[in-house]
Amino acid sequence: MSENTTRPGAEPFTQRSPRVVAARRLTRRAEREKAGRFLAEGANAVGAALAGERGLVHELFVTADAAEANPELVSAARAAGARVSPVTDRAAAALSETVTPQGIVAVCELLGRSLDAVLPPAARLVAVLVDVADPGNAGTVIRVADAAGADAVILAGDSVDPHNGKCVRASAGSLFHVPLARTRDAHAALEVCRAAGLRLFGADGYAKTGLDSLALDVPAAWVFGNEAHGLPGRILESVDEGVRIPIYGQAESLNLATAAAVCLYGSAMALSPAERRSSGG
Amino acid sequence: MSENTTRPGAEPFTQRSPRVVAARRLTRRAEREKAGRFLAEGANAVGAALAGERGLVHELFVTADAAEANPELVSAARAAGARVSPVTDRAAAALSETVTPQGIVAVCELLGRSLDAVLPPAARLVAVLVDVADPGNAGTVIRVADAAGADAVILAGDSVDPHNGKCVRASAGSLFHVPLARTRDAHAALEVCRAAGLRLFGADGYAKTGLDSLALDVPAAWVFGNEAHGLPGRILESVDEGVRIPIYGQAESLNLATAAAVCLYGSAMALSPAERRSSGG
Numbered sequence: 001m002s003e004n005t006t007r008p009g010a011e012p013f014t015q016r017s018p019r020v021v022a023a024r025r026l027t028r029r030a031e032r033e034k035a036g037r038f039l040a041e042g043a044n045a046v047g048a049a050l051a052g053e054r055g056l057v058h059e060l061f062v063t064a065d066a067a068e069a070n071p072e073l074v075s076a077a078r079a080a081g082a083r084v085s086p087v088t089d090r091a092a093a094a095l096s097e098t099v100t101p102q103g104i105v106a107v108c109e110l111l112g113r114s115l116d117a118v119l120p121p122a123a124r125l126v127a128v129l130v131d132v133a134d135p136g137n138a139g140t141v142i143r144v145a146d147a148a149g150a151d152a153v154i155l156a157g158d159s160v161d162p163h164n165g166k167c168v169r170a171s172a173g174s175l176f177h178v179p180l181a182r183t184r185d186a187h188a189a190l191e192v193c194r195a196a197g198l199r200l201f202g203a204d205g206y207a208k209t210g211l212d213s214l215a216l217d218v219p220a221a222w223v224f225g226n227e228a229h230g231l232p233g234r235i236l237e238s239v240d241e242g243v244r245i246p247i248y249g250q251a252e253s254l255n256l257a258t259a260a261a262v263c264l265y266g267s268a269m270a271l272s273p274a275e276r277r278s279s280g281g
Numbered sequence: 282m283s284e285n286t287t288r289p290g291a292e293p294f295t296q297r298s299p300r301v302v303a304a305r306r307l308t309r310r311a312e313r314e315k316a317g318r319f320l321a322e323g324a325n326a327v328g329a330a331l332a333g334e335r336g337l338v339h340e341l342f343v344t345a346d347a348a349e350a351n352p353e354l355v356s357a358a359r360a361a362g363a364r365v366s367p368v369t370d371r372a373a374a375a376l377s378e379t380v381t382p383q384g385i386v387a388v389c390e391l392l393g394r395s396l397d398a399v400l401p402p403a404a405r406l407v408a409v410l411v412d413v414a415d416p417g418n419a420g421t422v423i424r425v426a427d428a429a430g431a432d433a434v435i436l437a438g439d440s441v442d443p444h445n446g447k448c449v450r451a452s453a454g455s456l457f458h459v460p461l462a463r464t465r466d467a468h469a470a471l472e473v474c475r476a477a478g479l480r481l482f483g484a485d486g487y488a489k490t491g492l493d494s495l496a497l498d499v500p501a502a503w504v505f506g507n508e509a510h511g512l513p514g515r516i517l518e519s520v521d522e523g524v525r526i527p528i529y530g531q532a533e534s535l536n537l538a539t540a541a542a543v544c545l546y547g548s549a550m551a552l553s554p555a556e557r558r559s560s561g562g
Contacts, residue, residue, distance in 0.1 A: 144539050149529025177531040212550045248430025248549050250458040258425050258542035261535065265543045268529050269493045 012064070012086040015094035020087060023061065023107055024094055029161050036110050038163035039095060040175075042102040043070050048173030049108050050076040056109035057082040063092045066103030073104065082106070097165040110163060111180050115154070115188060118181035119196045123151040124219040125267055126193055127260065130186045130235055131157040131226040138162055139170025140257040141224065146174035148261075148268035153178050154193075156186040157232075190238050193221035200239040202231050203263055205253050207242030211263065214243060216270035222263045227256050293345070293367040296375035301368060304342065304388055305375055310442050317391050319444035320376060321456075323383040324351050329454030330389050331357045337390035338363040344373045347384030354385065363387070378446040391444060392461050396435065396469060399462035400477050404432040405500040406548055407474055408541065411467045411516055412438040412507040419443055420451025421538035422505065427455035429542075429549035434459050435474075437467040438513075471519050474502035481520040483512050484544055486534050488523030492544065495524055497551035503544050508537050 013020050023039065025031040032038045037058060040049050043066075049057050050073065060077040062084065067074050077084050093101045119126065127145040132138050138160050145153050155162055162168075162182070168175055183189050190200055198221040201214075223239055225231030236242055245254060245262055254262070294301050304320065306312040313319045318339060321330050324347075330338050331354065341358040343365065348355050358365050374382045400407065408426040413419050419441050426434050436443055443449075443463070449456055464470050471481055479502040482495075504520055506512030517523055526535060526543055535543070 140536060140539065143532055144535060146530040147526075147528050147532035147535050172532065172534075172536075174530075174532050212553065245428075245546070246550070246553070247428050248553060249427040249455075251424055251428035251453070251455050253453075254425060254428050254542065255421060255453075255538075258421065258538055261539035261542040262546045265526070266546075269527070272493065272527070272529060 010086060012088045013061070013091050014088050015091040017091065019059075019085060020061070020091045020094060023059070023105070026107065027097055027165060029164070032110065032161065032163050037107050038110055038168070039165060040106045040108050040168050041096055041098065041104070041165065042169070043073060043104055044173050045168055046073050046104055046106045048176040049106050050080055052176040057106045058109065059083040059085055059107040061085050061087045061092065061095055061105045061107075063087055063089055063103035066092070070104060077106070098169070111175060112182045113179055115181045115183045115192050118152045118154065118179050119192060120151050120179070123196050123198065124271055125150045125264065126152050126154065126198060126221040127264060128154045128156055128189050128193065128221055128223040129159050130223060130231060131229070132159045132224065132256065134227055135160045135164040135167035136170045137227060137256045139167035139175070141260045142167070142171040142178060142180070143174040144257065144261045144264055146177045148264040149272075150178060150264060153180050154189045155180065155182045156189040157184065186235055187238060190221070190223065190235070199241070201241055201243045201263070202236050202239035203245070203259055204231055204236055204242040205244055207244040209241055210244050210246045211266055212246050214241070216267050219271070220267050222260070222267065224256060224260055291367060293369045294342070294372050295369050296372040298372065300340075300366060301342065301372045301375060304340070304386070307388065308378055308446060310445070313391065313442065313444050318388050319391055319449070320446060321387045321389050321449050322377055322379065322385070322446065323450070324354060324385055325454050326449055327354050327385055327387045329457040330387050331361055333457040338387045339390065340364040340366055340388040342366050342368045342373065342376055342386045342388075344368055344370055344384035347373070351385060358387070379450070392456060393463045394460055396462045396464050396473050399433045399435065399460050400473060401432050401460070404477050404479065405552055406431045406545065407433050407435065407479060407502040408545060409435045409437055409470050409474065409502055409504040410440050411504060411512060412510070413440045413505065413537065415508055416441045416445040416448035417451045418508060418537045420448035420456070422541045423448070423452040423459060423461070424455040425538065425542045425545055427459045429545040430553075431459060431545060434461050435470045436461065436463045437470040438465065467516055468519060471502070471504070471516070480522070482522055482524045482544070483517050483520035484526070484540055485512055485517055485523040486525055488525040490522055491525050491527045492547055493527050495522070497547050500552070501548050503541070503548065505537060505541055
């Protein structure tokens, strides 16, 4: 190979260089599945990919400016055995799906684990997404689940590919923090959670039980449905309890990410013994 | 005037008709301020505008298809004394800021109230946004505040105009449900809440007090800052308590809308006597 791209001073790849052209294909789901790799753009995502035990970085494309701004990421990539490939600004833009390319893009190994291996022993909090369509929503829920200390996120049924660029961005690095599994079979996802001793709560705007009348201090899997249609009836029949977030005003509903935040944090705060409510109120 | 636009069978307005051209200008903030009006697109938003005591609809632009799909909105607009103007699909697209125009757009009176008049007597829950920049975020927080039964939302400092099309869409009708006020002076917003007897909680990732150790069963104003920079120091010094949402995992933070959901619902559920936790757990 004539280009030694890790040698300082080598000519940067352009948007027409074969490695960049090949990487650009990873913006498409079918190509990601075929290659078993995906793109993580931006210093935050790249940092999370390199820091996590779960993030396996194969190659780092980086512009001169981004390399100067993030020397620790370039070093970490080299230390992790990743190929570091200088690219032109236009090549970075070609690899970016945003209006303002950040000049730093990692080619990472796909993150999904098998459903059987995704839950750690003694899991206490899991988020299951069934048929969630919007990648931004999925990424935001993954971020919320991470913040709430969830042990895993399972994307089930027809849910979006979490390696989609919008999902990666919305997750703000959390994609690399929380164990993820994907399964077409939503019932299998529920069964894995049930077998782990988790109580299955299905978020449902029409449920009889309100979140405010629920005992939340139990290990739980929260199951969330599609943005427009909610959970399918057959899933609602399978959960232990359908749960409605009380609506105190005139809004018809919450959106998926804010509903997930209320439910997951409800459980997380009830389960956490670290900082108990200090007031007797 | 030669065009009687409310008469069935009249020629629909095109994207070049003066009324459509004038309405289209309302997609710009300066034009909204000048005209004192803004656009609400889609059946949900138009329905909320017509249903609410706060929504004053001056004109309804509607395509033939949208009129057929939403006869009750056309009737309600006529009953409310609004002008109903049939438009072509292209005119509806010109008035739309979305990729998939819904064919129904209302010209509404701006919603803001004066700061002094925005809080009802005995207000118990208020959201104050300081320097919130993204209209989608602002709209989502308004929707969450509505769902949580907030008495008002105050947009303070350099916050985005809530009449922005993206904010209107993200609020999913809640813009017309919750009393809104806008003020450049963030301190004045805090003082109005304090004078109403509300406890001022400032959301702050660096605060000592965690949400899980806070007595939430008190009337409260939640103060949220800019997406990137959080609350300014001078605001944090003015609130009664800075409050941190505990992060149980590896995420650095929550995004604004999910953080607001956790805080506002924390207060709403603690304040609501309707459905108390049934478990002693």
